[in-house]
Amino acid sequence: MTGTKPPRQPLPRWLDNTLRVTIYWGRQALRPLAAAGVGLTSGVWAAAYADALWSPPGLWWFVALCACITVVALLEIFSKGIPALEAEVLEQKGRAEDAERDAIRRVAAAQAEARQHTKAVELAVKALLKQLSKYCNAQSHSERVSVYFYQRDKFVMIARYSMSPELEVPGRGTYPVQQGVIGAAWNSTHGTLVQVYSPNERLWDEKHIDDFGFDNATIEVLTMRPRVVAAMRIEEDGKSVGMLVFESAERSRIGQHTLDKAADSRVFEALSDVVSVCAPSTPSGVAHRVVRAQELNDRTWHDSATVTSGRPS
């Protein structure tokens, strides 16, 4: 019968791999055992049964020696592909290591690039803050100004400027939206709030713990215990996107007038643009809750001009 031989069907990949691995490890394990067997049987056969090499039990030792030699020979025959397999394994391992090193290099390069971009944004915003603090007469060693963008129920600091390097050190980086003056200002009707604190350290701490939800551990790591904090919501295109915060260690340096002056400045306009770009996940519309205003409206206010009785109603 003539005709070409049908091409040999390759083994399934899993079977091929299993066989190759079995042969590889079989060779690795059996080779030394078989070699040791050759040495042992030949030694015993030649030394212990020198007088009866071709009769039992010397003959059985000769058979064992032959079996060991056969195993060694078969292993050599069937493991011709092993060096290639080993080379392939090593090559694959090398490729995997190269790929891993390459991936690590790429991630590190991307992180470095991201850091550079972030740093560039931070430096640009810091330059704006420097101009703003100068314009608002809030540029001394006892003041600092920070800007935050809103993201998923927290404020993330973009940049901070102070003449004092100690005050310029970034604090916690992120601040819960319901905590502190920043949160209260964010939630206020008109988006501004000026908080004056007692110079008494105990009262300062108590105020932060009782009213603003701080804990002792958080207070301990604060880089500044300001006397005054003036915070203003940053709004852009009908959205609340972040907060501008002035802090001072002196009571009279900053206040509502500082916020008014900042709000009127071109620098603040530019800052608002930048913050809105930095805050892509801000909610639509003016996303603030009027908590403080509601709280104040719940009070019983008395008209100074008409009230004649001293007793609160």
Place this chain on the structure above:
Amino acid sequence: MSRDERRFEITTALEVQGLTPAELQSFADRLHASVLEASKSFPSVVAFFVGTAEEDEVEVGLRIQGVNPTELDRIATQVIDDALDLVQERGAGVSPKPSFVGSQLVVA
């Protein structure tokens, strides 16, 4: 509303230690009368409240309208100081020396 016509609300917390709840309430009542009296010298103070807060604090709220923001702190401080002086002068009941805890200013 123009910026000059804005209305501000400034709430000041004062710590008053060593008083029973009844004494604290009595002190707040007398302070209320005194704030009313003291605010008459400041036409820009259009409304106020005095209330107890927590176990050892009283709060004084002042609604101030039509002033330069740089004057707000001075007006609030003056009204409260004058009111506390009046409480001392009138002298009936316990008249402690409160400590300033803090103040909060918002645009109303």
